[in-house]
Amino acid sequence: MDKKYTIKDIAQMAGVSKGTVDRVLHNRGKVSPAALEKINEVLNVIDYEPNLIARNLKNTKIYKICVLLPDPEIDSYWLPCVNGIQDAVKEFKPYSVNISIQYFNPESKKSFVNANNAVLSLEPDAVLIAPVFHKETIEAVKIYEESNIIVNTFNNQIESNTVKCFVGQDLYKSGRVAASLMNLILSEGQIAIVHIDESLKNAVHMQEKEKGFRSYFEEKKLNNFSLTTLKLKHPNVESKFLNFLEENPHLKGIFITTSKAYQIATTLSELKHKKIALIGYDLIEKNVNYLNRGLLHFLIHQNQKRQAYLGVSTLAEHFLYSKEIPETILLPIDIINVENADFYIY
Template identity: 55%
Template sequence: MSKKYTIRDIAELAGVSKGTVDRVLHNRGRVSETALKRVTNILDEIDYHPNLIARNLKNNKAYTIYVLLPNPEQDPYWEPCLEGVNSVVDEFNAFGVNIKQLFFSPKSTKSFLQANNEIQKATPDAVLLVPLFFKEASVVMKQYERLGIVVSIFNNTIETVTTKNFIGQNLYQSGRVGAKLLQTITSKGDLAVIHIDEKYKNAVFMQEKERGFESFFKEISNYKVLKCKLKHPDFDSLLNRFLKSHPNLTGIFVTTSKVYQVADFLKKNNYTNIALVGYDLLDENVNHLKTGTIDFLIHQNPKQQAYLGLKFLVEHFLFEKNIPNQLLLPIDIINSENVTQFLRS
């Protein structure tokens, strides 16, 4: 173990007072050039690192960070995010960071705006949120900037200068991965990109996945890419009409975790010749993956996204660490043979 140097040790080695060392370490007050050089030389020699934990506790600053998520009770995709958030809470429990969670309806822009308004009134130090609705998220980002509140986002990104970082996947590239998977298990025919229960024009994550998917097949001549938007309560009738209208359909790419809803329909109506690729390890998706109705799932790892996004914010305030502008997680491809190991992680 290397020696832990105190301010007194450094002062004696440099031949200066403890007060001078304190002023150099904390960059406050006047210090002569000679004294500054002596102290910095000693700091270099002993490879001194300040105890940022002790410094934070001494400052007695309590930081507040909000996490704003779509309500997991309305969309189970977001349930693992709670595990990620709770892991950070447990990890930094002794540091006095106040982490609060707030939910909004994934189907309501009004709910999203109301939740952000509540956070802004509380004036926290930072907020980690999912910019699910592009138009509304762009507005609240500017509001946070005016209030001096640090904002980090995860799951899907929007082009804005106000966010500190983005944690997630390259959505365009994940669309290309979905295309490659379908191309691997189909030889020709029509392929469909299906969006479920979202306002497409306000959902950048859908647009990017679709754009990546289409770009892949622009390079291949023996496939035709179709598009379909499905909404409840007319889901079954809309999908049935679409499938009847396109008898040459050989594969479907669903841009969300609701791929199991398409799998339910295909299985119930005995469509055994249509390959199916979608997202995420929801229980319903995994069941269809194991029985073969879904061929591949792309794992977006929402737990890790929330965990890293929140951890970066906490460490930024506690330990003065820089927040990375962007961290892209791997695009994990899941099939029936490797799904078990991902369920354990």
């Protein structure tokens, strides 16, 4: 059972040479109908799976994968991604895959375009993009498409049929998860949905979360809650938020749609305002601190590290083992509180 057959075995069984078997397996033609039938007969009986080790050994082609990532020194949100990519680099180091990262400034479209040009000049076989700039990404994808470069995206979803794959989270559903948790902490009252530093580049992202959050309360007909949306932007985050708090003294909960929940928590902790329920995103250090201090109640783990890792490894495995690339890879929406946070921090 499950004996491993080689091309040589098949050749012997079919009474032909391994060259002929090889031609059949790769339909390279130049095979007589008689030989074809004999080999197919054998192939139908046994369960041949080519030895991937041997296949890759000969493969002299080195596949190039480029990752386009915002510079984590400018926005530390992306730091875990670098770790995920490094994991992939490590894993595929012995194989004929070359993975490199190209950083860009997440606040500059020009920087993003430049990074794309730099990547293009490297002539990669595939790219993994964090598409923070929507229009520019669509344009870049078109060029990659023309050069037959496989495009994979992660974190943000963009609608483009030339993008092979997206790795990320169902943002709408994650908003719903946040809502269900909020509904558990609170039984009634006013809840604020806070978008911090919203810009074109992440507007869709945040809005999806808001939609999901609201849908939960609407669907359940929870009329004893009132939902307010609040947009805050650097450098007026704190002042504007303080204004809002003054205008809404009975605020019971806040859902922060980004990883910047700690900013809200900081302000509240200074006010000794402990009674407001806070739910945010991402296990960054500052957030976890407030989780431990009891000021932040839940975090939703977007697991960017794994997103980046899967984005790269999917491509690498496609090249090495001709694995199919799935259209979307949705990561689970991990619910984190102070009791289980430890296990998600690597």
